[in-house]
Amino acid sequence: MEDADELLEEPLDLIADPEDPSDTGVRYLSPSSAGSFEQCPQRWKFRYLDRLPDPPGEAALAGTFAHRVLEVLLQLPSADRTPEQAKAIARDEWPSMESDPDFAQLSLDDAQARRFRWVAWSAIEGLWRLEDPARVQVQATEQVVDATLGGVPFRGIVDRLDIETDGMVVTDYKSGRVPRPRYRHGRLSQVLLYAAAVTEMLGEAPRRARLLYLGQRTIETDVTEEAVAEVVDALTTTWRDLQSSCASTAFETRTGPLCAWCPYLDQCPAGIGEVTTRHERGAVRLDAPGLAVVAAAS
Numbered sequence: 001m002e003d004a005d006e007l008l009e010e011p012l013d014l015i016a017d018p019e020d021p022s023d024t025g026v027r028y029l030s031p032s033s034a035g036s037f038e039q040c041p042q043r044w045k046f047r048y049l050d051r052l053p054d055p056p057g058e059a060a061l062a063g064t065f066a067h068r069v070l071e072v073l074l075q076l077p078s079a080d081r082t083p084e085q086a087k088a089i090a091r092d093e094w095p096s097m098e099s100d101p102d103f104a105q106l107s108l109d110d111a112q113a114r115r116f117r118w119v120a121w122s123a124i125e126g127l128w129r130l131e132d133p134a135r136v137q138v139q140a141t142e143q144v145v146d147a148t149l150g151g152v153p154f155r156g157i158v159d160r161l162d163i164e165t166d167g168m169v170v171t172d173y174k175s176g177r178v179p180r181p182r183y184r185h186g187r188l189s190q191v192l193l194y195a196a197a198v199t200e201m202l203g204e205a206p207r208r209a210r211l212l213y214l215g216q217r218t219i220e221t222d223v224t225e226e227a228v229a230e231v232v233d234a235l236t237t238t239w240r241d242l243q244s245s246c247a248s249t250a251f252e253t254r255t256g257p258l259c260a261w262c263p264y265l266d267q268c269p270a271g272i273g274e275v276t277t278r279h280e281r282g283a284v285r286l287d288a289p290g291l292a293v294v295a296a297a298s
Contacts, residue, residue, distance in 0.1 A: 074136065261288060
């Protein structure tokens, strides 16, 4: 399942004046917008500056639904945080998902809709494989963070702030696959940035930051001055590079395996060339949506 974080953090006011193409002042960075620019500045431009549509897929929406159910569940008294109560919340929240235009755009038939609900429920139920939510002391859910980190205006939404015996813990749900060990450091940078923002806002530094990969495992890290300084420095570099790209209107295209999954591939000749080359080598999954774009362009 894809992660739902981009949907939850969608920075609709990220650009100072979206009605004025000449105004490229960027108001702030979120984890999703910073990650998008680091992956490919041209993709960032398509999404955040040009505002080309990027409709969420089925997996991302299922993740968003799971996030919502868990948000409501963890706001309940401890004794009420049961799987049965989660099912009741899911039933109550389902009409809102059905009426969501993005969900309607999926055009799911009855069998596909049942599978969607099963995928979402599997993520929700997966929380109990990682922890007993009745034993979690929750300080806040869906905590909006808004702080200046290393001179960078930063915003995001933290799924949970927990209190444990040794202090505060930043907790974020993930509905995608657990990353391989060599990629985990990069994934944890998001919650470390959240921890830095929480420290700025509340005047108290969290002790740990963790990602709950629902139904799979938890990965976490201590919140140290060194770890926070590293991710803030990286955020500062991204901010500086983004400002430079906006000022020059030159946005680098960084091609790679993810081009086959980019929603803006039809706008990107370099990306089409990359996918074509990889496909000829047999290095593109056959279900990659970019293959249809390549076929249409040939």
